[in-house]
Amino acid sequence: MNRERVLAVDDEPQILRFLKPSLEAAGYDVHTAANGAEALKAAATHVPDLILLDLGLPDMDGKDVITQLRTWTKKPIVVISARDREAEKIAALDLGADDYVNKPFGIGELLARLRAALRHAAQQSGEQTRFTSDSLSVDILAHTAKINGQALKLTPKEFELLALLVRNAGRVITHRQILTAVWGPAHGEDVQYLRVCVGQLRQKLRPALGAQELIETEPGIGYRLKTVSP
Secondary structure (H helix, E strand, O other), X not given: OOOOEXXXXXXXXXXXXXXXXXXXXXXXXXXXXXXXXXXXXXXHHHOOOEEEEEOEOOOOEHHHHHHHHOOOOOOOEEEEEOOOOHHHHHHHHHHOOOEEEEOOOOHHHHHHHHHHHHHHHHHHHOOOOEEEEOOEEEEOOOOEEEEOOEEOOOOHHHHHHHHHHHHOOOOOEEHHHHHHHHOOHHHOOXXXXXXXXXXXXXXXXXXXXXXXXXXXXXXXXXXXXXXXOO
């Protein structure tokens, strides 16, 4: 069985000394890079399945690395950074990062985020159009959402929002990304529209999920649809 390849990019040697054996012990092949130029070269040469990227690199900002990577690869990018300002997270996600983990982090959380990002990438390679969780089922192509086999009555915007979350299950989607996709570019800043719609959708999903929230909030950033681990 082929091991999935991870490119870990960080300018702190102690971080790389921690990450490499931890990721290898979890079953990944790991290549490392200490700056942006090395990262871009390694991504092209070693073709990783996932890129773990620090934003504070010595030769260029990590967000510039994301921008360059996204011109030619769709491989998942998980940012690790000590920059904890919401604006930094939002900028990285809007540029194409798949997730963001704050330093310091636990290896358990990091591995869970990597698994989620890799699952999402695998789903996107075949464009996920169906989702099942407990008693809820969604079929985007058939334009149906059901609870225990009974049709769930959703408004067009609620279904568009749910379909977007299904296509990106496990991945954080920023407010701007959702608003642009569902309401159009002119509504990229109308976060209140989104909050109201998410609240209504959650209310309708609760009969299927009980106390469990399927739509998770990333405070100040956006939302993600919780996936069921295999």
